[in-house]
Amino acid sequence: MAVRDWNPEGYARFGDLRLRPALDLLARVGALPAGAVVDLGCGNGAAGPALRERFGPDRRIVGLDASPAMLEAAGRGEAYDALVKGDAAQWTADRPVALIFSNAALQWLADHGRLLPRLAAQLVPGGVLAVQMPRQYGAPSHRFLRDFAAEMFPDRFDLAAWVAPVAPPVDYHRMLAPLGGVDVWETDYVQRLDPVADGHPVRRFTESTAMRPFLDRLSAPEAAEFVARYDAALGSAYPVERDGSVLFPFRRLFLVLTV
Incomplete structure (x- = not known):
């Protein structure tokens, strides 16, 4: 089954919640040396x-x-002087840059x-690598996806050896400390x-991101069954408030490395 492209409209539905971590990350970036800024995994350009x-303009x-x-x-x-189609895992700068900024993108990449x-290594001296990744x-919200997929469709989801793609904060500090000044939190x-008219609010939040790898491998009837079970379980884990809203705790990891 072909993997669908990202849906900018679905992703932007919670744009304010997704942008706040980018702004918090940017606030921890200090003065930069001369050089370009690269928004790696820029998505719909929300951080641009x-x-x-x-x-500034220069x-x-x-x-x-x-x-x-x-x-x-x-x-x-x-916001951008140039937009480039490419794989962040393979991207190499034409010349060293001042800042590589990545908000909620590198969790999709391995190793x-x-x-x-x-x-x-692609930064100029004094350059900064600033990264935010969900660690949810x-x-x-995320455990149900794995558990239900493995139980309902074991022919397509063997998750026995699954490892979280984002490590604990101390691992990143140990990894990056030899390269420069590092701040991880x-x-x-x-x-x-x-409130939403259809389904659980948390499902509406995850369907454009965390649910994608699961839905991409299911037929339409299978996806409907999967979503119905997920919605029901979310109702117990994230109860609806009196006004119909839901309080959804969401953990994010940040790192800023200055070389």
Whole structure:
């Protein structure tokens, strides 16, 4: 079954909640040396205006993403000097850059022990690697996806050897400390999700991100059965408040490396 492209509209539905961690990450980036800024895994360009405002009109800002649909959405604004279609895992800068900024993208890529040092090597002296990644994998919102997929469709989901793609914070500190000054932290955001007409609010949040690898491998009838079970379980894990909203704690990991 072909993997679907990203849906910019679905991703943007919770744009304010997804942008806040990017702004928190950007706030921890200090003064930069000369050189370009690369928004690695820029998605629909949500962080682009904040990068432009922070670094001014004279700083070259480049967005890179593998999704044509997301790049098209990012191109509707004026934040980027260039948008590049490419795989963040393979990307190499033409010349060393001042900042590699990545908000909620690198969790999709494997082998951070190789990836992050390779990215750091593409910075100018004094340059910064700033990364935010969700680390929600033990929460019901993500654990249910794995458990139900493995139980309902064992022919397609063998998760016995599954390992979380984002490691604990101390692992990243140990990994990056030999490369420069490193700051690693986590934040738990208590996100209020508005009521929705169809399904559980948490499912509406995850369907454009965490659910994608599961839905992409299911037929339409299978997906409907899977979603119905997921919705029901979410109702117990994340009860609806009196006004119909849901409080959804969400953990994110941040790292800032200055070389």
